Amino acid sequence: MKVRLAVAVCAVAAFASSTLHAQSTLDAVKSKGYVQCGVNTGLAGFSQPDSRGAWKGIDVDACRAIAAAVFGDATKVRYTPLTAQQRFTALQSGEIDVLARNTTWTVTRDTSLGLNFVGVNYYDGQGFMVPKKLGVTSAKQLNGATICVQPGTTTELNLADYFRANKMSFKPVVIEKLEEVTNAYFSGRCDVFTTDVSGLVSTRGSRAPKPADHVILPEVISKEPLGPVVRHGDDRWYDIVKWTLFAMLEAEELGLTSKNIEQNLTSTNPSIQRFVGATGDIGKMMSLDNRWAYNVVKQVGNYGESFETNLAPLGFERGINNLWTNGGLMYAPPIR
Amino acid sequence: MRARAVAAQLALLAAVAFVVWYLASNTVANLEARRIASGFGFLAREAGFEIGESPFLSYGAADSYARAILIGLINTFRVALIGVVLATVLGTLLGLARLSRNWLLAKFAAGYVELLRNVPLLVQLFFLYAVITENLPGPRAALSPLPGVFLSNRGFAFPVLQPHAAHAWIGVALLAGMVLAWLVARWARRRQALTGQPFPAFAAGAALVLGLPLVVFLAAGAPLALARPSLQGFNFTGGAVLSPEFATLLGGLTLYTAAFIAEIVRAGVQAVDRGQFEAAYSLGLPRPRTMRLVILPQALRVIIPPLTSQYLNLTKNSSLAVAIGYPDLVSIANTTMNQTGQAIEGIAIIMAVYLSISLSISVLMNWYNKRIALKGARA
Secondary structure, three states: OHHHHHHHHHHHHHHHHHOOOOOOHHHHHHHHOOEEEEEEOOEOOOEEEOOOOOEEOHHHHHHHHHHHHHHOOOOOEEEEEEOOOOHHHHHHOOOOOEEOOOOEOOHHHHHHOOEEEOOOOEEEOEEEEEEHHHOOOOHHHOOOEEEEEOOOOHHHHHHHHHHHHOOOOEEEEEOOOHHHHHHHHHOOOOOEEEEEHHHHHHHHHHHOOOHHHEEEOOOOOOOEEEOOEEEOOOHHHHHHHHHHHHHHHHHHHHOOOOOOOOHHHHOOOHHHHHHHOOOOOHHHHOOOOOOHHHHHHHHOOOHHHHHHHHOHHHOOOOHHHOEHHHOOOEOOOOOO | OHHHHHHHHHHHHHHHHHHHHHHHHHHHHHHHHOOOOOOOHHHHOEOOOOOOOOOOOOOOOOOEHHHHHHHHHHHHHHHHHHHHHHHHHHHHHHHHHHOOOOHHHHHHHHHHHHHHHOOOHHHHHHHHHHHHHHHOOOHHHOEOOOOOOEEEOOEEEEOEEOOOHHHHHHHHHHHHHHHHHHHHHHHHHHHHHHHOOOOOHHHHHHHHHHHHHHHHHHHOOOOOOEEOOEEEOOEEEOOEEEOHHHHHHHHHHHHHHHHHHHHHHHHHHHHOOHHHHHHHHHOOOOHHHHHHHHHHHHHHHHHHHHHHHHHHHHHHHHHHHHHHOOOOHHHHHHHHHHHHOOHHHHHHHHHHHHHHHHHHHHHHHHHHHHHHOOOOOOO
16 A cells, blocks of 8 residues: 555656656746746835736836737736745746846856846846935945845845945844835834835835935945846747847837837838838747737837836936937847 | 565655655756756855854854854854743743632733734744834934943843953853752762751752852952943944844744743643642642652653653744844855755755754753653653
């Protein structure tokens, strides 16, 4: 009896572990009918459920755009809220198809984690927020401060580097959940809260009892290019996610928005004709419908629209996240 | 028949070994296929992150991951050891209080046990942490109930003795006093057994334990210089600081586990037959002695095994530190995993450490249990 049970266990284990390799991500996504997208547990402007439980944010828009490109339906997404610590394991293990969770692109992550960063959907940098009443005006004055930070982030490492480089000391209070760590800061447990400037603006705008009581110091101590991530070794899926991101940028550059793209289906501009799939077969090259980019813009909008609806209301400025044609860093390779 | 049973068991063992081997080799193959780094080489690399509390051993961001994990281990040990001692004391008091004839005391103990035992520990930790950080003032407005003692949301800062060469000798004297007191007590017991003459062993012992260090202390010229904490810049420097995270975790673990220990103590005492009380009273033993000499030795046999699992629980529950930011082993191993991406290795380290801690506690408690078991009784 026991022997038979053991054999059965072996068989199940063998079956379970051999299925890991079998399918490409695109086939798996198509057969289950939705994109499983890893997002933040709640960062206003990037990914956060609204009052009706619908996820909103530019990372969420990246997920919806992928679904629009693959299925022609931006609603075919399921979200997995992940903490900073869970995110890579969730992607590595195949629990999610793509990670769009304000994740910084670094060489270690790109090479040793078995992951690929597809591009950048927000150029960020790390900053410090302090209560106004402390009277601090520069990060250089923070020697000896107690600093709230989330673990498992590049933030934690940059912080240590910055203080070492400037021969200052600090006491970290390391709490995993964003909600708990911001509570610790707002209750005065820490003098300083540090994360990406976008995170500071969003936290101040959405969680501070009185946003005006907190200032963000002028120093930006790191480069934090945030972008979606996929697993190593599935180039087709990598291409789809990457070009979906580029399509949103290209649309803004071409002046295509969710409102006017319908009329542009009949445009005579060859770039637009290629973009909406009226000519050429770019979609087929990506194993997608030829109107993939049209669907993305029609249902989700271009990058600028996504920025305006999600980030601008919180007080974000376009800054370096503007198109290259407007003096920013956002640049998509040609879609042709 | 017997041969068949052995064969079946061997086959089962082989099957389990095969499953383990299969899963392990499959994992390694998959990691390699996805080019995910594996192995323990990362332990020697620079950690690059800071840790809030590193008692007994210095640590900086330039130290290795191995040292960071060691700091986490020390922090786990620190909270678990102190927690076990405090929970045992508090639990025993509460357990006995619940048996007390004093109505108010008994009901209070009962209420405490029911409340603390039935609210999840994590919730209690969040609650305690919020109470500490939200209610106490900032460091600049710190409460100072005694000169040199400060209570703020940065923790409890208090003066400590400035280190002095004589302190080590005072410790040695204390140790010597304890050994001597034990020898005296042993001698007194034997003498009383032989001759029937009592000897004030407790008083003599107390004199030895307290007197010897005092003599050394005075001989060294009473070195009592204090390092007082003072507010400098953002925080208190000098003296010692009990951080809110440590206080929360220690308090939470102690209060929660004490509720369970109280029940175990109560059950242990009630498990002793009523006749034992009556027999002791009829021999003329007063109530405290009845407890100490007759009831507790028998109750301990019932108490120790479940108490062991409470100690194990407390130690393992200390991993909830992650939630409130106390840098214990799990918290630091988690950070390490995230920075290096080597989750399997990190989890393996956590599992190995908790397994060894738990097995050590088990071995120790089993040894103690055997020692107090009824002599000649079958286990």
